[in-house]
Amino acid sequence: MDSELRELRLAHPRPEPLMALGQKLRRHHPSERAIWLMQQLEMYWDALRLQAFRQPLELYFEAQALQMGSRWPLAERRALELAARFPTLRLVEIGAGIGGDTLELARTRAFRTIEQDESRRSYLQHNLEACGFTEVEVQGGDGLTRLDGAQLLYADPARRNAKGRQWHDLAPDPAELWKLGLPLCLKLSPGLDESQLPSGCDLDYVSHQGVCKEATVWTPGSGRVRAFLYRDPDWLVAERRETPPVAPLEPGMWLHEPDPAAIRAQLWQPLEGWRIDETLALLATEPGLRSEWTQTFEVLEIADGDRKNLIRLQKHYDFQPLEIKKRGFDVEPEELRKKLPRGTSGGAGVLYLTRVAGRHRALICKRV
Ligand SMILES: C[S@@+](CC[C@H](N)C(=O)[O-])C[C@H]1O[C@@H](n2cnc3c(N)ncnc32)[C@H](O)[C@@H]1O
Structure with missing residues (x-):
């Protein structure tokens, strides 16, 4: 672990103007190192605010991966449900980023994870070691071609571009994953078109900090649609039901x-x-x-x-x-x-x- 980064985060636990701190760091370090330390400090503040990682103090962040990453209470709930639904199947995660889901999955089981981006993968390795999860096997390459022995898949696809709304605009492509026919948990944007999902899947819409952050799709399922709302430390949960009728609104109601x-x-x-x-x-x-x-x-x-x-x-x-x-x-x-x-x-x-x-x-x- 980078003990200097740790000390810096402990000394500056909340957002503050970076000007004076930046000047100080530049006096003691080459500018590349000073910039990296400041970026890591700022992303640590973001991670705390967003509840992006359970214990962010020792972790390394990358801006885009942090923004795309799962909030830890949501990642924890999903990992626990994955363990409850499929307790014994051999899990492979495709596309770990810097570990928002990987670190929570690691609390529930040993598994293999594949991340194609080299620099994210090295941060992921660091983050797993910093949290003591040495049993997770990390691999590079295209996860879709490395599924030997997989019995269960988890993926949180990334957008290939800001505009695309089709499955093939996501990496990995959900349609490719469903074709494999393995039990699968997929984290998707809550703006998805339900009619494009595999028939009979289960679907969870999940809220955090007042925003519907994600949809989790489970195959196989029984067609159940639920909402989850995080009320620290618990979850409210309820199921879809028939649409109620329209009736008058009057003062006093x-x-x-x-x-x-x-x-x-x-x-x-x-x-x-x-x-x-x-x-x-x-x-x-x-x-x-x-x-x-x-x-x-x-x-x-x-x-x-x-x-x-x-x-x-x-x-x-x-x-x-x-x-x-x-x-x-x-x-x-x-x-x-x-x-x-x-x-x-x-x-x-x-x-x-x-x-x-x-x-x-x-x-x-x-x-x-
Ligand atoms: C949205 S991010 C994952 C974020 C992660 N779940 C978290 O909470 O931190 C998706 C990741 O999948 C990786 N990826 C996309 N397609 C892949 C593939 N075919 N094989 C391996 N990794 C892939 C991307 O590089 C990206 O880092």
Whole structure:
């Protein structure tokens, strides 16, 4: 381990301006080494913020691999589920990056991993050793051609370019992996088109830090679709269910905005809720019904959403701070805010611009 890097990270555990530190490092090191140390320090801060690795202190990072890498609670959950579903099969990971998944898989089993990029592979080796995982076998080359003895595959494909939306824009190509017919766990973008997945696979949408970060596809499966939401240190989990009907929204009712993974997985929580519009994921309930999957608002008034009316409403309610939210309503909240009177004493409130039964409406709300 690079003890100087470790000391540097311990001495600077939180983001700070790098100018003075950079000058100091340059006085004591060749500039290439000083730059590397500073980059490693900055990426350590990112890793902590993103929860990208369980114990990042001693690890080496590479910028792109860190951005693509799995957040450790998500990687841990997947590794544990892989162990529960397929406890005895010989696992091969294709495309390890610098080890976001590898380090969590290594806590559950011995396996082989293949990373084609040489510099990432050397960081991966370092990271495995730094964490004491010497039983993981690391190989180079194209993983698709090195599957001898594999009984189970894991892959987290990388985008070949920023634009591509097809399977062949990913490396490795999921379609190639499914063709192999081996049990497979695949981490994909949550924006995937479900109709392109193998029939009968299981699908998990997973949320972290308020964002639906990934979709995990399991083959073989039973067609189950679930959402997972990380509530440190536990996971909330629920399954897809039938879409509830649309029914009226009235003042006094509670409005529920689901977590992004719950929207993708179509959990429709709370269970007692009804939709307020055919095209939206927002649900309404009688007051008093809460769900851990949603942010909840008490609806005070339902009004027209034209500019004149919004100014009148804000004058009346006088919200400060005023939160402006939108769903299915073409408006730029920060632009709109500039046009509304600034509240003084009305307390915190929410202007929720959305569609109700096909009509654009302004909902005056309080967060519950
Ligand atoms: C998204 S990254 C993996 C990130 C990793 N799961 C993590 O959490 O840190 C995908 C990696 O797969 C590698 N890769 C892509 N195609 C490959 C192939 N056919 N064989 C081996 N590695 C491959 C890329 O070099 C890249 O590092």
